Amino acid sequence: MNTISRRILLFTLTLLIILCSAAVVHAVTAEIPPSTGVATLPETSSPALPEPNKDTCFHCHVSGSFTNLWTPFARWIVFGAAGVVFLFGFTRSASVWRSKSEWIPIPQRVMAWIDERYNIYDVLEPILSKPVPEWQRHWWYCLGGLTFFFFCVQGLTGIMLAFYYKPTPDAAYASIQMIENEVLFGSAIRMVHHWSANGMIVLAFAHMIRVFVMGAYKPPRELNWVSGVVLLTATLAFGFTGYLLPWDQRAFWATTVGTEIAGSLPVIGDLALVFLRAGWNVTGLTLSRFYALHVLILPLVTVASMGLHFLMIRRQGLKEPL
Amino acid sequence: MSEEKENNAIPFFPDHVALEAKVALGFAVLLVIVGIIGLFLPVGLQEPADPMETPLHTKPEWYFLFLYQLLKFIPKTIGATAPVVAILILSIWPFIDRKPDKDPRAVRIRLIISIALVLIIIGLTIWGEVT
Numbered sequence: 271m272n273t274i275s276r277r278i279l280l281f282t283l284t285l286l287i288i289l290c291s292a293a294v295v296h297a298v299t300a301e302i303p304p305s306t307g308v309a310t311l312p313e314t315s316s317p318a319l320p321e322p323n324k325d326t327c328f329h330c331h332v333s334g335s336f337t338n339l340w341t342p343f344a345r346w347i348v349f350g351a352a353g354v355v356f357l358f359g360f361t362r363s364a365s366v367w368r369s370k371s372e373w374i375p376i377p378q379r380v381m382a383w384i385d386e387r388y389n390i391y392d393v394l395e396p397i398l399s400k401p402v403p404e405w406q407r408h409w410w411y412c413l414g415g416l417t418f419f420f421f422c423v424q425g426l427t428g429i430m431l432a433f434y435y436k437p438t439p440d441a442a443y444a445s446i447q448m449i450e451n452e453v454l455f456g457s458a459i460r461m462v463h464h465w466s467a468n469g470m471i472v473l474a475f476a477h478m479i480r481v482f483v484m485g486a487y488k489p490p491r492e493l494n495w496v497s498g499v500v501l502l503t504a505t506l507a508f509g510f511t512g513y514l515l516p517w518d519q520r521a522f523w524a525t526t527v528g529t530e531i532a533g534s535l536p537v538i539g540d541l542a543l544v545f546l547r548a549g550w551n552v553t554g555l556t557l558s559r560f561y562a563l564h565v566l567i568l569p570l571v572t573v574a575s576m577g578l579h580f581l582m583i584r585r586q587g588l589k590e591p592l
Numbered sequence: 593m594s595e596e597k598e599n600n601a602i603p604f605f606p607d608h609v610a611l612e613a614k615v616a617l618g619f620a621v622l623l624v625i626v627g628i629i630g631l632f633l634p635v636g637l638q639e640p641a642d643p644m645e646t647p648l649h650t651k652p653e654w655y656f657l658f659l660y661q662l663l664k665f666i667p668k669t670i671g672a673t674a675p676v677v678a679i680l681i682l683s684i685w686p687f688i689d690r691k692p693d694k695d696p697r698a699v700r701i702r703l704i705i706s707i708a709l710v711l712i713i714i715g716l717t718i719w720g721e722v723t
Contacts, residue, residue, distance in 0.1 A: 401601035402608040412615055419616045423623060443640045450634045461630020462623050471655050479710070483703045485693045492686035499683045509653055522641035523650040527660075534668040535676070552643070592696050 280364060287360050291353065298342075298349045397584075406588055413477035418576065420470035424508075425569065427463040435515070437561035439554040442517035467509060474505050486589040494586070497579045504572045511564040514557060525560075526552050651720070658713045661720035 330336035331344040366373050374382075385391045434453055436445040449456035478498060481487055487495035514525040529552065533543030548555035602608055652660050663671040693699065 398603070398605035400604045402604050404600035407602075407608075407611070412612070415612060416615070416619060419619060423620075439641070443637065446637055450636070455627070455631070457634035458627035458630040460635050461633075462627045464635045465626045466623060468654075479706045483699060483706055485699060485702065487686040487689075488692055489686070489690055492690075495686045496683055499679065502682075503679060506655065509655060513653055516637055517641045518638040519641055519645075519647050520638045520650075522643070523647055524652050527650050528652060528656070531663065531668070531672050534672045536669055536673060539672075592693055592699060 276367070280368070283360065283364065287356070290356065294349050294353045298345045405591065410480045411588065413473055413480055417470055417473040417477055420466050420473060421572065421576070423466045424463065424470060427459050427466065428565065430459050431463060432565060437515070437557055439517060439557055442515065442557065446516045446518075467512065471505055471509060474502055478502060484589060484591055488589075491582070491586055491589065494579060494582045497575045497582070500575045501572060501579065504568050504575065508564065508568050508572075511560040511568065514552075514560045515564065517557060522552060525556065529556075654717055654721070657720040658716035661716045661723075 327336070328344065331338075331341050332348050334341075362373055381391075431449065434445055434449050434456065436442055446460075449460055451457075453459075481495065481498065510525075510528060514521045529543055529546045532546055533539045535542055544550065546556070546559075547553070548559045602611075651657065659671070659675055662674070666674075
């Protein structure tokens with residue numbers, strides 16, 4: 271194919287993409303008909319006909335027979351995705367065709383662009399190319415990483431719950447009821463937060479037993495074990511403080527009994543009791559305190575200890591079993 | 593480590609990361625299933641908290657249940673001190689047991705100790721659950 275015909279084809283394709291983009295822009299910015307809240311179907315006088323289907327559906331948003339807050343967004347997603355796919359294909363074909371060279375994948379280009387400026391490849395290379403021998407691929411070396419995964423899930427679902435939860439004795443119970451009954455996927459998020467907390471505790475214990483049995487706490491990894499004990503304590507404290515937050519009978523009395531046991535410690539008993547309850551009784555102040563511990567202090571402690579935990583094991587490597 | 597085993601090494605990135613991502617993905621699918629179950633059977637709530645009315649049965653979460661069960665047989669002060677002392681001993685354990693392992697017997701002894709402890713804890717938890 272000679273240069274002239276190649277240029278003509280390229281010009282035609284460019285024209286085509288401009289026209290297509292114009293059509294897409296017109297489609298997504300076209301005026302949305304006034305919403306009636308439900309699907310607008312022509313009135314029928316015949317009572318024998320079944321009820322019109324009022325269910326919302328994705329294609330109803332796109333076609334415009336149903337409109338609400340999500341409609342512009344849904345349209346942009348559908349037409350925008352199509353446009354992005356088309357643009358990508360066009361750019362790629364044109365680029366290969368013009369330069370006659372191999373197509374460089376976009377992630378590789380982004381990495382090259384960053385590396386040109388910050389030279390991170392030299393830093394990352396020894397970390398990323400480090401070989402992982404076969405003995406490190408046993409399932410029990412997964413336990414610590416999975417605990418971290420569950421912690422991430424806890425953080426994510428916890429933030430979602432915090433959008434709706436109200437940490438006051440008057441409103442806490444009602445806000446949990448609202449999360450369970452009214453918030454979209456609220457009960458699913460709460461369920462995941464509940465079970466992932468249990469899973470995290472099981473996995474943290476399993477990880478600790480694995481490290482203990484293999485003797486991986488011995489020199490030079492002592493501080494790694496200490497940071498692990500801090501993490502385990504923080505995990506249990508997460509469970510204890512989170513248990514009060516629904517402010518139902520079980521939560522209230524479990525906390526009452528639990529703090530009472532802490533109160534029977536020798537020497538510092540009363541101090542511990544008053545510190546935990548923010549007074550002599552479990553009140554709204556206790557709820558505020560547990561909430562602050564649960565969403566601010568414990569996550570900070572956990573993230574800091576986890577950072578140290580990972581850094582140290584990265585430096586020292588796993589202990590080779592005998 | 594023998595030469596043969598070292599030869600089976602895979603690069604950390606992307607091979608090993610991909611392997612770990614698959615495991616994480618499996619657990620993510622599990623959590624999505626848990627979430628779908630939650631849509632139909634929510635965690636739920638008991639009655640609102642009432643400081644005036646003590647319920648008949650108060651039980652802590654399962655991971656504190658073995659301590660709670662232990663408290664029924666030992667004085668309260670010792671029962672409250674035991675977990676604190678246990679955490680302190682755990683923290684300084686690597687500074688107590690510092691001899692490097694020479695033979696696999698040490699691993700076996702620690703395995704037996706941990707299995708025994710886990711069985712005791714599971715036993716106490718089940719006992720606390722049924723009573």
